[in-house]
Amino acid sequence: MSGFLDLPLTSFSLCWRIERRDGVALGFTGHDRDLIVDGFRYRASPGVAPSAIDEGEVLEADSLDVAGALTGSGISERDLRSGRWNGAAVRLLAVDWSDPSQWVQLLRGELGPVSIERGRFTVALKGPGAALARPVTEETSPLCRAELGDRRCRVDMAGRRRLATIVGAEGDSVELDQIEPVENGWGGGRLRWLDGANAGLSSAILTSSGSQLILAEPPVFAAVAGARVEVIEGCDKRFETCRQRFGNAPNFRGEPHLPGMDLLTRYPGA
Incomplete structure (x- = not known):
């Protein structure tokens, strides 16, 4: 790292920006007063604390645990339990609280499922490296892998x-x-x-x-x-439904006629 973090004596504080999928965005900081960073307000919330932050160049799924107390600062137990914050985009910044114009992004990612116990919440922050653990190709399936109305299905959802x-x-x-x-x-x-x-x-x-x-x-x-x-x-993702109900057989994203593992169990007279 460079800048204010390279100085022998630093005055930095951690700042979190969490943005839900519906556009609601909140900012928190471990400093004892609110900070304005790049035009966005981060409210003092010392109850939010991350686990150890370790940066490297290894290609592995990185993650970070975040814990905090449930307060009235914008994150309520009701919203956490309902899953409104699942998948929210997160940025973690190190900010010079004496000069908030100086800051550096430590990591970014998205929130996973939230657990709540005794008035405190714990959530895993999944970094970009988590995408490396996902399959790179699709598996064959007799059912359609597209979702009704998406860019691969192409069924017009108007009137549906x-x-x-x-x-x-x-x-x-x-x-x-x-x-x-x-x-x-x-x-x-x-x-x-x-x-x-x-x-x-x-x-x-x-x-x-x-x-x-x-x-x-x-x-x-x-x-x-x-x-x-x-x-x-909805759609049950079967080829017959795609052909007969939606007239969309050319866009079916499955292999209904490909023999499956059950072919190995067949024998004459079965």
Whole structure:
């Protein structure tokens, strides 16, 4: 490193900038007063502390544990438990608190799942090196690897989203005032919550039947009748569905006719 960190006596403080996927951005610093760095305010929050920071040139998945106390400074237990901060982009800066115009970025990455215990949270910060652990090629599959409506699927989603109102809910079961467009038409889709405590969150839909949905898991907060939602049509990713229901066989991203491992178990007369 260079600059103010190379001096025999330094006056630096760590600053965090955390930006959620919905655009909400917060800044925190371990200094005893707020700092303005590059036009962005970092509020004094001494309860946030990182684990040891080690920089190197080895090509391995780097990570960092961040711990802090749950306070009213913008990160609430309610938001952490709902997953609003999962995947948030993070930057960690070392700032000269005597001259905030001097700063250096120590690392960047994104937040992983959050754990909460006794009023404190712990979260892993995954650096860019974590991408090296991901598969570089796709595995063959009889099911489609694209998501309905994405750039590989290319199905036009216009008219495949519908606003609805919650009539009743219990556990992972939700009743709407709308009826699915086709049999299990919402199965494999998503339910976006527009009102209530779950506003801004989304839930995966396993199956649908008429106006009833079965979610992959119960919503984070109890759903109440009258809450508005957006229901996004789904797809079971089978080739037959892609061809018959969507007329999109040329864009199917799977190998439905490729023999699988079950071919090894076949024998004459089976």
